[in-house]
Structures are given as C-alpha cells and as structure tokens.
Amino acid sequence: DHSTVRFIANSRLADGVPRERVLQFFEEHEMKSSTWDLVRHRIVTEHAFKVGAQPGVVLFLEAESEDAAAEIVNALPVVQNGLWVFDIDPISAVAHF
Numbered sequence: 173d174h175s176t177v178r179f180i181a182n183s184r185l186a187d188g189v190p191r192e193r194v195l196q197f198f199e200e201h202e203m204k205s206s207t208w209d210l211v212r213h214r215i216v217t218e219h220a221f222k223v224g225a226q227p228g229v230v231l232f233l234e235a236e237s238e239d240a241a242a243e244i245v246n247a248l249p250v251v252q253n254g255l256w257v258f259d260i261d262p263i264s265a266v267a268h269f
Contacts, residue, residue: 175236176234176235176236177234177235177236177237177238177241177262178217178232178233178234178262178263178264179232179233179234179235179238179241179260179261179262179263180230180231180232180260180261180263181230181231181232181233181241181244181245181258181259181260182228182230182258182259182260182261183222183228183229183230183231183245183250183256183257183258184226184228184256184257184258184259185226185227185228185255185256185257186254186255186256186257189254189255189256191225191226191227193255194227194250194255194256195227197250197253197255198250201249204249206247207248207249210233210244214234215233215234215235215244216231216232216233217232217233217234218231218232219231219232228256231245231258232263233245238260238262241260242258242260245258245260246258
C-alpha cells in the first residue's frame, strides 16, 4: 500500500507562447478522455480554471512523489504540445514549515 502526497499543480504559459495560441488549441482540440480519467479516478481531486490575463488551470492531485505528479501533468496534451508548463508543490491541510 503506497501512501500518496497531495500536490497543487499550477499551469502557466510556456516561454514565448502567446495567450491566443493556447485558446486556439482548446478551440481545435476536444478534451481527451484520458484527461477526464484523471478526475474520474480521483487522481485529480479538484480543479479550477484561471480567469485572469493568463489562461490556465490549477489542479489538486494525489501522487506518490513530486516526480510522479510531474509525470501526470506532463502527459497532458497541452503540455505535450509545448503550450503550458506546470509548477508543482506538495501541500497539506496542516502547516509544516
């Protein structure tokens, strides 16, 4: 039985990618079922869409390690296509400074 750690993955535009290119990508590509499977299988426990100047998403996910969390988000089509990168941080409901 492997224990999992909770992570927050905050997307941002990859260097040099204009906002319009990401919006075009989402207009041209449907959300893949493999992406929805992350929610369905409770790997991604919560998500929110960023509504400011930079399009993006914040994901709360559970994984065995930060490397495993990075593998999950790096497999997303928007990352595979070089449009977004994710900053990943472990999180807890209790402060551990």
